[in-house]
Amino acid sequence: MGGKIECYLDIASYYSYITFVQLQQTKELLKQNEVEVDIHPVLIGGINAGSGNRPPWLVPAKAKHSKYDSKRAAGALGLKNVTVPGDLMEAGKTLVPMRAMTYIKSAFPGDVFTTAFAYLFHSFWTLHKVPNSVPVLGEVLSEIPAHFQLDAPPPPSPAKLFTPEQVAQILAGTSAAEVKGALKARVDEALGRGAFGAPWIWVTDAQGCSEPFFGSDRWHFVYDFLGLPYQQMRLLPPQKARL
Amino acid sequence: MGGHIDFYTDLNSIYGYLGFIHVLEHLEALRSYGVGVDFHPVYLPDLQQRSGNRVIWTVKARQHWLENYELPRSKRDFGVPEANPPDSDLNNLFRVGQTQLPLRALLAVRKLHSVRVYNSVWHWLYRSFWTPPQQCIKDEAPLREALQDMPLDFSSGVHDNESRQFSSGEVDGIISLAKEQKTKEQLRKNTDEALRQGAFGAPWMMVRNSAGVVEPFFGSDRFAQMYEFLGLSYSPLKLLPPPKPKPTPSHL
Numbered sequence: 010m011g012g013k014i015e016c017y018l019d020i021a022s023y024y025s026y027i028t029f030v031q032l033q034q035t036k037e038l039l040k041q042n043e044v045e046v047d048i049h050p051v052l053i054g055g056i057n058a059g060s061g062n063r064p065p066w067l068v069p070a071k072a073k074h075s076k077y078d079s080k081r082a083a084g085a086l087g088l089k090n091v092t093v094p095g096d097l098m099e100a101g102k103t104l105v106p107m108r109a110m111t112y113i114k115s116a117f118p119g120d121v122f123t124t125a126f127a128y129l130f131h132s133f134w135t136l137h138k139v140p141n142s143v144p145v146l147g148e149v150l151s152e153i154p155a156h157f158q159l160d161a162p163p164p165p166s167p168a169k170l171f172t173p174e175q176v177a178q179i180l181a182g183t184s185a186a187e188v189k190g191a192l193k194a195r196v197d198e199a200l201g202r203g204a205f206g207a208p209w210i211w212v213t214d215a216q217g218c219s220e221p222f223f224g225s226d227r228w229h230f231v232y233d234f235l236g237l238p239y240q241q242m243r244l245l246p247p248q249k250a251r252l
Numbered sequence: 253m254g255g256h257i258d259f260y261t262d263l264n265s266i267y268g269y270l271g272f273i274h275v276l277e278h279l280e281a282l283r284s285y286g287v288g289v290d291f292h293p294v295y296l297p298d299l300q301q302r303s304g305n306r307v308i309w310t311v312k313a314r315q316h317w318l319e320n321y322e323l324p325r326s327k328r329d330f331g332v333p334e335a336n337p338p339d340s341d342l343n344n345l346f347r348v349g350q351t352q353l354p355l356r357a358l359l360a361v362r363k364l365h366s367v368r369v370y371n372s373v374w375h376w377l378y379r380s381f382w383t384p385p386q387q388c389i390k391d392e393a394p395l396r397e398a399l400q401d402m403p404l405d406f407s408s409g410v411h412d413n414e415s416r417q418f419s420s421g422e423v424d425g426i427i428s429l430a431k432e433q434k435t436k437e438q439l440r441k442n443t444d445e446a447l448r449q450g451a452f453g454a455p456w457m458m459v460r461n462s463a464g465v466v467e468p469f470f471g472s473d474r475f476a477q478m479y480e481f482l483g484l485s486y487s488p489l490k491l492l493p494p495p496k497p498k499p500t501p502s503h504l
Contacts, residue, residue, distance in 0.1 A: 074450055205314045237491060242488055
């Protein structure tokens with residue numbers, strides 16, 4: 010029981026999206042287990058540059074295989090219509106939107122931050138509206154429904170998450186020195202904590218010990234580390250068909 | 253119901269070993285669904301090089317995470333916490349990992365003995381390579397010794413410590429067939445086949461479901477997705493609520 014999960018996520022990182030959705034889906038149970046969750050916007054480009062790592066999909070056979078793996082990861086979460094928005098190298102230049110997310114986290118309540126992050130992931134991977142320039146980001150931020158949820162149909166009410174003034178405020182934030190500095194500090198923090206990719210997951214247990222986890226497929230190790238109760242993945246015997 | 257798993261792996265791959273352990277432990281359970289399994293040796297350094305997945309540079313942070321966190325956790329998870337290659341220096345894995353001879357020996361066993369024995373030899377050679385005291389079975393003398401020492405019915409888990417799987421004549425037969433040109437070619441053909449299917453590492457699995465659809469799976473951490481694809485019943489990883497505290501007895 011207890012502890013803290015810090016996740017460094019970038020919208021251009023597919024498995025960051027998967028991790029984000031996994032966290033939304035286990036939010037209640039983590040809360041019941043008294044585990045705090047803190048999501049940090051980060052730059053996967055910055056983490057790669059700082060660690061000397063290169064995206065795995067630059068190996069052609071891995072890129073080909075990723076079509077299968079990514080489809081299955083999304084399927085396991087009930088996430089639909091998720092595909093690569095064109096040239097991922099180009100789309101990976103997420104300085105502007107990740108500065109925006111950094112600003113939103115500092116200036117708005119937690120649920121607004123989460124809703125905005127969800128929509129930015131959705132815009133990138135499903136709408137294929139890559140918000141990497143100020144004009145496109147402005148459009149995307151203005152569109153976000155007030156109660157946007159990834160696994161729910163679009164709400165009937167036209168209420169938006171941000172007013173036009175708030176959108177302008179966020180766009181201004183993307184060029185503010187302290188916001189640029191804060192995002193750079195997060196990249197440095199992730200690198201200092203051993204990151205070479207995203208999602209980078211830094212977990213601290215109830216006694217204050219911390220360990221790194223990488224990827225959206227190591228949650229059982231996170232649960233072990235935090236001493237949380239969980240049901241292991243298990244093959245079952247063939248279920249008898251109901252007559 | 254029904255389906256098939258073609259499992260491609262090399263002895264020098266730790267994730268190949270972990271994936272192999274999982275599939276071996278589930279052979280019977282898979283059979284109960286009509287899912288058959290075949291293990292195929294491939295030469296991993298060749299596979300990596302030719303698929304462009306040859307790591308010629310090392311990312312220090314990745315190495316650190318692998319050695320200090322990911323591998324210890326994974327090895328514990330699969331029940332082989334002490335697994336290490338012969339000569340623990342990961343930088344020497346290149347040298348001790350030149351496993352062509354034992355892979356060819358496996359092909360020879362497949363030809364000369366039953367599938368059950370063949371699967372057991374995979375298990376035995378994996379153990380010999382990875383668990384203390386690690387044997388450098390890429391070399392002929394340690395490989396002969398390992399085959400000679402292999403207990404009868406090794407995979408059954410019941411050993412009388414006396415009976416051996418192979419006579420010395422049978423070990424000679426395996427080693428001599430392993431060295432023949434046709435066996436060398438078979439290993440190369442296996443590696444070619446895996447590459448053709450899109451493999452870039454081990455373990456690589458080509459899985460066919462009951463509808464006849466074939467899809468690739470990679471790694472020792474995708475079995476839930478494989479069971480999903482095969483239409484098998486499984487319970488997924490699930491976080492649970494904290495246990496309820498016991499109610500204190502009320503006093504009248």
